[in-house]
Amino acid sequence: MVNKNAIEIKELTKIYKLYEKPGDRVKEAFTKNSEKYCKQKCVLNNLNIEIKAGEVVGIVGTNGAGKSTLLKIITGVLTPTSGTVKVNGKTAALLELGTGFNPEFSGIKNIYLNGSMMGFTHDEMSAKIDSIIQFADIGDFINQPVKTYSSGMFARLAFAVAINVEPEILIVDEALSVGDLKFQMKCMDKMKSMMDQGITVLFVSHDINAIRRLCTKAVWLNNGNIQSYGETNRICDMYLDYLKIGSIEENTITADIESPELELRPFREGSKDAVAEIQGVRIINEKHQKVQEFDLFEPIQVEVYYDVYDENVEAPVLGVALKRIDEEYICGVNTLLDHIQIPWKKGRNKFIVSYNNGIRVLGGKYYLDVALFDKTATVAIQYWAKIIEFTVTADYIGEGICIIPHEWRE
Numbered sequence: 001m002v003n004k005n006a007i008e009i010k011e012l013t014k015i016y017k018l019y020e021k022p023g024d025r026v027k028e029a030f031t032k033n034s035e036k037y038c039k040q041k042c043v044l045n046n047l048n049i050e051i052k053a054g055e056v057v058g059i060v061g062t063n064g065a066g067k068s069t070l071l072k073i074i075t076g077v078l079t080p081t082s083g084t085v086k087v088n089g090k091t092a093a094l095l096e097l098g099t100g101f102n103p104e105f106s107g108i109k110n111i112y113l114n115g116s117m118m119g120f121t122h123d124e125m126s127a128k129i130d131s132i133i134q135f136a137d138i139g140d141f142i143n144q145p146v147k148t149y150s151s152g153m154f155a156r157l158a159f160a161v162a163i164n165v166e167p168e169i170l171i172v173d174e175a176l177s178v179g180d181l182k183f184q185m186k187c188m189d190k191m192k193s194m195m196d197q198g199i200t201v202l203f204v205s206h207d208i209n210a211i212r213r214l215c216t217k218a219v220w221l222n223n224g225n226i227q228s229y230g231e232t233n234r235i236c237d238m239y240l241d242y243l244k245i246g247s248i249e250e251n252t253i254t255a256d257i258e259s260p261e262l263e264l265r266p267f268r269e270g271s272k273d274a275v276a277e278i279q280g281v282r283i284i285n286e287k288h289q290k291v292q293e294f295d296l297f298e299p300i301q302v303e304v305y306y307d308v309y310d311e312n313v314e315a316p317v318l319g320v321a322l323k324r325i326d327e328e329y330i331c332g333v334n335t336l337l338d339h340i341q342i343p344w345k346k347g348r349n350k351f352i353v354s355y356n357n358g359i360r361v362l363g364g365k366y367y368l369d370v371a372l373f374d375k376t377a378t379v380a381i382q383y384w385a386k387i388i389e390f391t392v393t394a395d396y397i398g399e400g401i402c403i404i405p406h407e408w409r410e
Contacts, residue, residue: 005088006169006200007051007074012083014044014069014224043069045224046083053089053168054198058215058232060208060239065221067204071095071173074202089168089200092118094159103147107138107157110146114161128164135186136160156183163190170194173204208236212396233396237363244326268307275313275381276372279305279348281388293391296403297358304351304370311346315375318342320353325365325389330401332369336377361402363394 017038044066051057059067072078074085075093101110111132115125133142136157141149149157163170172191195201195214205211211218211232218235220227222242228235282303285291294300302320319334333353335342343349367389372381397403 004053005050005086006053006055007049007088007202008084008086009047009049009074010084010086012044012047012070012073012085013042013081014066014073014078015081016041016043043224044073044080047226049219049226049229051200051202053200055217056195056201056203056215058211058218058236059202059204059221060211060218060236061221061227062243064223066224067221068095068173070221071171071202071204075171087169090119090165091169091171092162092165092167093171093173094162095171095173101146101154101158104145106145107136107142107149108133110157111161115165118165120165128166132160132164135164135190137183152180159187163187163194167199169200169202171202174206208240209396209399212236233363233394237365237391237393241325241365244324244328269309275310276306276308276316276344278370278372278382278384278387279307281305281368281370283388283390292389293393295358296360296362296392296394299354299356299358301352301354302368304353306349306351306372308344308346308349311344313344313374313381316342316344316381317373317375317377318351319369319371319373319377321369321371322359322361323367323369324361324401325367328401330361330366334373334377336373336375357405359392360404361392362398362400363392365389365391 018041019038047070059070061067069078071093072095073080074087075091075095077093077095102113105113108129111129112122112125115128116122120128136142136159138149138153138156141153142157146154146157170191191201192214201214203211203215215232217230218232218239219229220235220239220242227242228238282290282305283292283294284301284303285294286299291300304318304320306318317334317336319332321332322330324330335351342351367386369383369385370387371383373379374381394403
Protein backbone atom coordinates (compact mmCIF):
# COMPACT_ATOMS: atom_id res chain seq x y z
CA MET A 1 0.00 0.00 0.00
CA VAL A 2 2.86 2.38 0.80
CA ASN A 3 4.31 2.31 -2.72
CA LYS A 4 0.96 2.47 -4.50
CA ASN A 5 -0.02 5.71 -6.19
CA ALA A 6 -3.39 6.97 -4.98
CA ILE A 7 -3.48 9.75 -7.58
CA GLU A 8 -1.51 10.06 -10.82
CA ILE A 9 -1.66 13.31 -12.78
CA LYS A 10 0.05 13.51 -16.16
CA GLU A 11 0.31 16.54 -18.44
CA LEU A 12 -2.91 17.97 -17.00
CA THR A 13 -4.11 21.21 -18.58
CA LYS A 14 -7.36 23.08 -18.05
CA ILE A 15 -8.32 26.01 -20.25
CA TYR A 16 -11.49 28.00 -19.72
CA LYS A 17 -13.23 29.80 -22.57
CA LEU A 18 -14.41 33.25 -21.51
CA TYR A 19 -17.22 34.80 -23.57
CA GLU A 20 -18.21 38.45 -23.35
CA LYS A 21 -21.84 37.74 -24.38
CA PRO A 22 -23.95 34.56 -24.14
CA GLY A 23 -24.63 34.73 -27.87
CA ASP A 24 -20.91 34.44 -28.64
CA ARG A 25 -20.97 30.86 -27.44
CA VAL A 26 -23.69 30.00 -29.97
CA LYS A 27 -21.91 31.85 -32.77
CA GLU A 28 -18.71 29.90 -32.14
CA ALA A 29 -20.57 26.58 -32.04
CA PHE A 30 -22.16 27.12 -35.44
CA THR A 31 -19.46 29.03 -37.29
CA LYS A 32 -17.98 27.14 -40.25
CA ASN A 33 -14.53 28.65 -39.96
CA SER A 34 -12.15 28.60 -37.04
CA GLU A 35 -13.07 32.06 -35.83
CA LYS A 36 -13.09 32.35 -32.05
CA TYR A 37 -15.51 34.45 -30.06
CA CYS A 38 -13.85 33.89 -26.71
CA LYS A 39 -10.72 34.54 -24.72
CA GLN A 40 -8.89 31.53 -23.39
CA LYS A 41 -7.56 31.40 -19.82
CA CYS A 42 -5.18 28.62 -18.85
CA VAL A 43 -5.97 27.72 -15.24
CA LEU A 44 -3.79 24.58 -15.04
CA ASN A 45 -0.73 24.21 -17.21
CA ASN A 46 0.75 20.76 -17.91
CA LEU A 47 0.76 19.46 -14.33
CA ASN A 48 2.57 16.25 -13.49
CA ILE A 49 2.42 14.79 -10.00
CA GLU A 50 2.10 11.47 -8.20
CA ILE A 51 0.59 11.16 -4.73
CA LYS A 52 1.30 7.97 -2.80
CA ALA A 53 -1.38 6.12 -0.87
CA GLY A 54 -1.47 7.28 2.74
CA GLU A 55 0.13 10.67 2.10
CA VAL A 56 -1.50 13.82 3.43
CA VAL A 57 -0.75 16.51 0.87
CA GLY A 58 -1.47 20.18 1.39
CA ILE A 59 -2.02 22.46 -1.58
CA VAL A 60 -1.08 26.12 -1.17
CA GLY A 61 -1.31 29.06 -3.51
CA THR A 62 -2.93 32.45 -3.91
CA ASN A 63 -6.50 32.94 -5.10
CA GLY A 64 -6.70 31.99 -8.77
CA ALA A 65 -3.67 29.69 -8.61
CA GLY A 66 -5.78 26.70 -9.73
CA LYS A 67 -6.21 24.84 -6.43
CA SER A 68 -9.98 24.36 -6.52
CA THR A 69 -9.97 23.60 -10.24
CA LEU A 70 -7.41 20.84 -9.65
CA LEU A 71 -9.53 19.27 -6.92
CA LYS A 72 -12.67 19.44 -9.04
CA ILE A 73 -10.91 17.66 -11.89
CA ILE A 74 -9.63 14.96 -9.55
CA THR A 75 -13.16 14.40 -8.20
CA GLY A 76 -14.69 14.38 -11.66
CA VAL A 77 -16.71 17.57 -11.27
CA LEU A 78 -14.74 19.13 -14.14
CA THR A 79 -13.12 17.56 -17.19
CA PRO A 80 -9.57 18.50 -18.20
CA THR A 81 -8.78 20.16 -21.50
CA SER A 82 -5.93 17.70 -21.96
CA GLY A 83 -3.90 15.25 -19.94
CA THR A 84 -4.99 12.47 -17.62
CA VAL A 85 -5.93 11.99 -13.98
CA LYS A 86 -5.98 8.48 -12.53
CA VAL A 87 -7.57 8.00 -9.10
CA ASN A 88 -7.09 4.65 -7.40
CA GLY A 89 -9.72 4.26 -4.71
CA LYS A 90 -13.09 5.49 -3.51
CA THR A 91 -13.10 9.24 -3.06
CA ALA A 92 -15.05 11.54 -0.77
CA ALA A 93 -14.84 15.27 -1.35
CA LEU A 94 -15.50 18.24 0.89
CA LEU A 95 -15.56 20.91 -1.79
CA GLU A 96 -18.78 22.90 -1.86
CA LEU A 97 -20.67 21.30 1.00
CA GLY A 98 -24.08 20.06 0.01
CA THR A 99 -23.51 19.96 -3.72
CA GLY A 100 -26.11 17.59 -5.14
CA PHE A 101 -28.52 17.87 -2.22
CA ASN A 102 -32.20 18.10 -3.20
CA PRO A 103 -33.84 20.79 -1.02
CA GLU A 104 -37.22 19.07 -1.28
CA PHE A 105 -35.89 15.75 0.06
CA SER A 106 -35.50 14.97 3.74
CA GLY A 107 -32.08 14.61 5.32
CA ILE A 108 -32.41 10.82 5.20
CA LYS A 109 -33.24 10.77 1.50
CA ASN A 110 -30.38 13.12 0.73
CA ILE A 111 -27.95 10.81 2.51
CA TYR A 112 -28.97 7.97 0.19
CA LEU A 113 -28.93 10.33 -2.82
CA ASN A 114 -25.38 11.48 -2.09
CA GLY A 115 -24.29 7.91 -1.44
CA SER A 116 -25.52 6.81 -4.85
CA MET A 117 -23.67 9.75 -6.45
CA MET A 118 -20.48 8.49 -4.76
CA GLY A 119 -21.04 4.99 -6.14
CA PHE A 120 -22.46 3.27 -3.04
CA THR A 121 -25.44 0.93 -3.19
CA HIS A 122 -28.57 1.41 -1.09
CA ASP A 123 -27.54 -1.45 1.19
CA GLU A 124 -24.04 -0.01 1.65
CA MET A 125 -25.50 3.35 2.66
CA SER A 126 -27.97 1.64 5.01
CA ALA A 127 -24.96 0.21 6.87
CA LYS A 128 -23.54 3.71 7.29
CA ILE A 129 -26.74 5.63 7.97
CA ASP A 130 -26.62 5.42 11.78
CA SER A 131 -23.05 6.76 12.02
CA ILE A 132 -23.88 9.62 9.62
CA ILE A 133 -27.00 10.63 11.57
CA GLN A 134 -25.13 10.43 14.87
CA PHE A 135 -22.24 12.52 13.51
CA ALA A 136 -24.52 15.21 12.03
CA ASP A 137 -26.42 15.45 15.32
CA ILE A 138 -29.33 17.53 13.97
CA GLY A 139 -32.06 15.67 15.86
CA ASP A 140 -35.51 15.21 14.36
CA PHE A 141 -34.63 17.54 11.50
CA ILE A 142 -33.05 14.52 9.80
CA ASN A 143 -36.60 13.61 8.69
CA GLN A 144 -37.50 17.12 7.49
CA PRO A 145 -36.92 18.65 4.04
CA VAL A 146 -33.43 20.10 3.71
CA LYS A 147 -34.93 23.45 2.61
CA THR A 148 -36.06 23.97 6.23
CA TYR A 149 -32.49 23.65 7.57
CA SER A 150 -30.37 26.51 8.82
CA SER A 151 -27.05 26.96 7.03
CA GLY A 152 -25.27 25.38 10.00
CA MET A 153 -27.49 22.29 9.99
CA PHE A 154 -27.10 21.96 6.23
CA ALA A 155 -23.30 22.06 6.53
CA ARG A 156 -23.30 19.54 9.40
CA LEU A 157 -25.28 17.00 7.37
CA ALA A 158 -23.16 17.51 4.25
CA PHE A 159 -19.93 17.11 6.21
CA ALA A 160 -21.26 14.04 8.03
CA VAL A 161 -22.14 12.33 4.74
CA ALA A 162 -18.80 13.10 3.10
CA ILE A 163 -16.61 12.08 6.00
CA ASN A 164 -18.42 8.93 7.18
CA VAL A 165 -18.45 6.88 3.98
CA GLU A 166 -15.01 5.35 4.73
CA PRO A 167 -13.25 6.66 1.61
CA GLU A 168 -9.75 5.68 0.54
CA ILE A 169 -9.12 9.24 -0.62
CA LEU A 170 -10.46 12.35 1.12
CA ILE A 171 -10.36 15.72 -0.62
CA VAL A 172 -10.94 18.87 1.44
CA ASP A 173 -11.19 22.44 0.15
CA GLU A 174 -11.52 25.07 2.91
CA ALA A 175 -14.43 23.18 4.48
CA LEU A 176 -13.42 22.94 8.13
CA SER A 177 -15.21 26.01 9.46
CA VAL A 178 -18.68 24.47 9.54
CA GLY A 179 -21.01 24.46 12.50
CA ASP A 180 -20.22 25.49 16.06
CA LEU A 181 -16.97 25.04 17.94
CA LYS A 182 -17.76 21.56 19.25
CA PHE A 183 -18.72 20.34 15.79
CA GLN A 184 -15.51 21.78 14.29
CA MET A 185 -13.52 19.91 16.95
CA LYS A 186 -15.41 16.71 16.14
CA CYS A 187 -14.70 17.20 12.42
CA MET A 188 -10.99 17.68 13.06
CA ASP A 189 -10.88 14.62 15.33
CA LYS A 190 -12.52 12.54 12.60
CA MET A 191 -10.18 13.84 9.90
CA LYS A 192 -7.12 13.25 12.07
CA SER A 193 -8.30 9.71 12.81
CA MET A 194 -8.69 9.05 9.08
CA MET A 195 -5.20 10.36 8.41
CA ASP A 196 -3.77 8.14 11.13
CA GLN A 197 -5.50 5.15 9.53
CA GLY A 198 -3.66 5.75 6.26
CA ILE A 199 -6.36 7.52 4.26
CA THR A 200 -4.89 9.61 1.43
CA VAL A 201 -5.84 13.25 1.92
CA LEU A 202 -5.64 16.29 -0.34
CA PHE A 203 -6.10 19.42 1.74
CA VAL A 204 -6.46 22.97 0.42
CA SER A 205 -6.30 25.78 2.93
CA HIS A 206 -5.12 29.38 3.25
CA ASP A 207 -4.20 28.55 6.86
CA ILE A 208 -0.52 27.72 6.40
CA ASN A 209 -0.16 26.57 10.00
CA ALA A 210 -2.98 24.04 9.45
CA ILE A 211 -1.06 22.75 6.42
CA ARG A 212 2.07 22.43 8.58
CA ARG A 213 0.21 20.62 11.36
CA LEU A 214 -1.69 18.13 9.23
CA CYS A 215 0.26 17.44 6.05
CA THR A 216 3.25 15.24 5.28
CA LYS A 217 3.91 16.93 1.93
CA ALA A 218 2.84 20.12 0.20
CA VAL A 219 2.31 21.39 -3.35
CA TRP A 220 2.70 25.06 -4.22
CA LEU A 221 0.54 26.06 -7.18
CA ASN A 222 1.37 29.37 -8.82
CA ASN A 223 -0.58 30.66 -11.82
CA GLY A 224 -1.61 27.15 -12.80
CA ASN A 225 1.90 25.70 -12.53
CA ILE A 226 3.49 23.51 -9.88
CA GLN A 227 6.06 25.89 -8.45
CA SER A 228 7.37 23.33 -5.99
CA TYR A 229 6.46 20.02 -4.35
CA GLY A 230 8.05 18.32 -1.38
CA GLU A 231 8.48 18.39 2.39
CA THR A 232 5.76 20.48 4.02
CA ASN A 233 7.76 23.01 6.03
CA ARG A 234 10.16 23.79 3.20
CA ILE A 235 7.33 24.36 0.72
CA CYS A 236 5.40 26.49 3.20
CA ASP A 237 8.51 28.57 3.91
CA MET A 238 9.07 29.13 0.19
CA TYR A 239 5.43 30.10 -0.32
CA LEU A 240 5.43 32.52 2.62
CA ASP A 241 8.65 34.13 1.32
CA TYR A 242 6.86 34.61 -2.00
CA LEU A 243 3.90 36.24 -0.25
CA LYS A 244 6.22 38.58 1.63
CA ILE A 245 7.91 39.98 -1.47
CA GLY A 246 5.26 39.29 -4.11
CA SER A 247 7.66 37.87 -6.65
CA ILE A 248 9.44 34.62 -7.34
CA GLU A 249 12.19 36.32 -9.33
CA GLU A 250 13.05 38.56 -6.37
CA ASN A 251 13.43 35.55 -4.09
CA THR A 252 17.18 35.60 -4.73
CA ILE A 253 19.42 38.45 -3.67
CA THR A 254 22.67 38.38 -5.60
CA ALA A 255 25.93 39.69 -4.25
CA ASP A 256 29.33 38.83 -5.68
CA ILE A 257 30.97 38.10 -2.38
CA GLU A 258 31.05 34.33 -2.25
CA SER A 259 34.03 33.65 -4.52
CA PRO A 260 36.74 31.39 -3.04
CA GLU A 261 39.35 34.05 -3.86
CA LEU A 262 37.95 36.38 -1.19
CA GLU A 263 40.83 36.01 1.28
CA LEU A 264 43.40 35.68 -1.51
CA ARG A 265 42.75 39.05 -3.10
CA PRO A 266 45.67 41.29 -2.24
CA PHE A 267 45.07 44.37 -0.13
CA ARG A 268 44.79 47.48 -2.26
CA GLU A 269 44.96 51.08 -1.08
CA GLY A 270 41.65 52.88 -1.18
CA SER A 271 40.99 56.31 -2.58
CA LYS A 272 42.43 59.41 -0.93
CA ASP A 273 39.41 59.98 1.30
CA ALA A 274 38.68 56.30 1.98
CA VAL A 275 38.78 55.16 5.60
CA ALA A 276 37.86 51.47 5.36
CA GLU A 277 35.93 49.13 3.14
CA ILE A 278 34.00 45.92 3.79
CA GLN A 279 35.27 43.20 1.45
CA GLY A 280 32.78 40.42 2.14
CA VAL A 281 31.01 38.09 4.52
CA ARG A 282 30.94 34.36 5.04
CA ILE A 283 28.64 32.23 7.18
CA ILE A 284 30.50 29.27 8.70
CA ASN A 285 29.14 26.20 10.52
CA GLU A 286 30.75 24.13 13.30
CA LYS A 287 32.74 22.16 10.72
CA HIS A 288 34.21 25.40 9.41
CA GLN A 289 32.28 24.96 6.16
CA LYS A 290 30.79 27.89 4.29
CA VAL A 291 26.98 27.52 4.32
CA GLN A 292 23.96 29.35 2.96
CA GLU A 293 21.36 27.03 4.49
CA PHE A 294 21.23 25.79 8.06
CA ASP A 295 18.87 24.79 10.89
CA LEU A 296 17.63 27.46 13.28
CA PHE A 297 19.39 25.76 16.23
CA GLU A 298 22.65 25.09 14.38
CA PRO A 299 25.58 27.11 15.75
CA ILE A 300 26.97 29.42 13.09
CA GLN A 301 29.40 32.29 12.91
CA VAL A 302 29.51 35.28 10.59
CA GLU A 303 32.99 36.22 9.37
CA VAL A 304 33.32 39.83 8.26
CA TYR A 305 36.32 40.85 6.13
CA TYR A 306 37.24 44.52 5.87
CA ASP A 307 40.21 46.53 4.65
CA VAL A 308 41.46 49.47 6.71
CA TYR A 309 43.11 52.38 4.90
CA ASP A 310 43.24 54.92 7.73
CA GLU A 311 44.32 53.64 11.13
CA ASN A 312 43.57 56.95 12.85
CA VAL A 313 39.99 56.12 13.74
CA GLU A 314 39.11 55.99 17.43
CA ALA A 315 37.11 52.94 18.60
CA PRO A 316 35.39 52.03 15.30
CA VAL A 317 32.23 49.92 15.51
CA LEU A 318 31.16 46.86 13.52
CA GLY A 319 27.44 46.10 13.22
CA VAL A 320 25.51 43.13 11.83
CA ALA A 321 21.74 43.31 11.22
CA LEU A 322 19.51 40.33 10.51
CA LYS A 323 16.53 41.03 8.25
CA ARG A 324 13.82 38.89 6.71
CA ILE A 325 13.42 38.66 2.95
CA ASP A 326 10.63 41.29 3.11
CA GLU A 327 13.00 43.68 4.95
CA GLU A 328 11.43 43.07 8.37
CA TYR A 329 14.16 44.02 10.85
CA ILE A 330 14.68 41.01 13.13
CA CYS A 331 17.78 41.78 15.20
CA GLY A 332 20.78 44.08 15.05
CA VAL A 333 23.93 43.80 17.16
CA ASN A 334 27.07 45.90 17.18
CA THR A 335 30.36 45.99 19.02
CA LEU A 336 29.53 49.29 20.77
CA LEU A 337 26.50 47.81 22.53
CA ASP A 338 28.48 44.67 23.41
CA HIS A 339 31.54 46.67 24.58
CA ILE A 340 33.92 44.98 22.16
CA GLN A 341 36.90 46.49 20.35
CA ILE A 342 37.48 45.38 16.76
CA PRO A 343 40.91 45.06 15.14
CA TRP A 344 41.80 48.17 13.16
CA LYS A 345 45.20 47.81 11.57
CA LYS A 346 46.05 48.94 8.08
CA GLY A 347 45.40 46.12 5.64
CA ARG A 348 43.02 43.13 5.66
CA ASN A 349 41.11 42.52 8.90
CA LYS A 350 38.62 39.87 9.96
CA PHE A 351 36.19 39.84 12.86
CA ILE A 352 33.61 37.22 13.81
CA VAL A 353 30.23 37.29 15.48
CA SER A 354 29.12 33.87 16.73
CA TYR A 355 25.59 32.60 17.29
CA ASN A 356 26.46 29.64 19.47
CA ASN A 357 22.86 28.61 20.16
CA GLY A 358 21.66 29.11 16.62
CA ILE A 359 19.99 32.06 15.01
CA ARG A 360 16.55 31.02 16.37
CA VAL A 361 14.39 32.55 13.62
CA LEU A 362 11.72 30.44 11.95
CA GLY A 363 12.22 28.95 8.50
CA GLY A 364 12.59 31.06 5.38
CA LYS A 365 14.97 33.38 3.57
CA TYR A 366 16.90 36.08 5.39
CA TYR A 367 19.81 38.40 4.72
CA LEU A 368 22.43 40.38 6.60
CA ASP A 369 23.35 44.04 6.52
CA VAL A 370 26.92 44.75 7.67
CA ALA A 371 28.34 48.15 8.52
CA LEU A 372 31.40 49.93 9.88
CA PHE A 373 30.69 53.02 11.99
CA ASP A 374 32.46 55.71 13.95
CA LYS A 375 32.76 55.29 17.73
CA THR A 376 29.16 56.45 18.32
CA ALA A 377 27.74 53.96 15.77
CA THR A 378 26.05 56.95 14.13
CA VAL A 379 28.27 57.88 11.18
CA ALA A 380 28.59 55.04 8.68
CA ILE A 381 32.10 54.51 7.35
CA GLN A 382 30.47 51.97 5.05
CA TYR A 383 27.03 50.34 5.14
CA TRP A 384 26.53 47.29 2.91
CA ALA A 385 22.86 46.31 2.74
CA LYS A 386 21.84 42.78 1.74
CA ILE A 387 25.44 41.67 1.70
CA ILE A 388 24.54 37.97 1.95
CA GLU A 389 21.35 35.92 1.74
CA PHE A 390 20.74 32.61 3.48
CA THR A 391 17.95 30.15 4.25
CA VAL A 392 16.99 28.97 7.71
CA THR A 393 15.32 25.56 7.90
CA ALA A 394 12.98 24.69 10.75
CA ASP A 395 10.49 22.05 11.78
CA TYR A 396 7.04 23.23 12.74
CA ILE A 397 7.85 24.00 16.37
CA GLY A 398 6.43 27.48 16.75
CA GLU A 399 4.78 30.40 15.03
CA GLY A 400 5.65 34.05 14.49
CA ILE A 401 9.20 35.24 13.80
CA CYS A 402 11.52 33.47 16.21
CA ILE A 403 11.74 30.80 18.90
CA ILE A 404 12.41 32.24 22.34
CA PRO A 405 14.07 29.73 24.73
CA HIS A 406 11.38 28.53 27.12
CA GLU A 407 10.16 25.66 29.27
CA TRP A 408 6.77 24.44 30.47
CA ARG A 409 6.01 23.31 33.98
CA GLU A 410 3.16 23.10 36.47
